[in-house]
Amino acid sequence: MFNKIWWKAAGIRAVKTMAQTAVATIGTATMVTSVDWKMVGSATVLAGVLSLLTSVNGLPECKAQAALDAADEEATDDEAEAVDEVKECEVI
Incomplete structure (x- = not known):
């Protein structure tokens, strides 16, 4: 935590x-x-x-980051690029 x-x-x-x-x-x-x-x-x-x-x-920011991390683990190569682009955005 x-x-x-x-x-x-x-x-x-x-x-x-x-x-x-x-x-x-x-x-x-x-x-x-x-x-x-x-x-x-x-x-x-x-x-x-x-x-x-x-x-x-x-904190909702931490939950959002955890969701992005989980999506990244389950993503295919094409989806992983999209997840990485979202991660580059400031979640906070």
């Missing part, structure tokens, strides 16, 4: 969540000088940790 694919997908989700949290928290201040940077940092880190913990339940 905690393989390279999972860590990559969970990490991308966590970074996106952290960025969204930072933007939302900074946006609550009326002026840039009134931003409570400690609160922004704390909320951002907490959001990243919560995102990783939520990802333990499973």
Whole structure:
């Protein structure tokens, strides 16, 4: 479960969540000088940790990758090329 694919997908989700949290928290201040940077940092880190913990339940990206791997194993030569092309696309 905690393989390279999972860590990559969970990490991308966590970074996106952290960025969204930072933007939302900074946006609550009326002026840039009134931003409570400690609160922004704390909320951002907490959001990243919560995102990783939520990802333990499973990630659709990992299921999609597992399906592609299974299709690759069962594919004929012509089908294998098509599967490889799909794998080159970013699943996340």
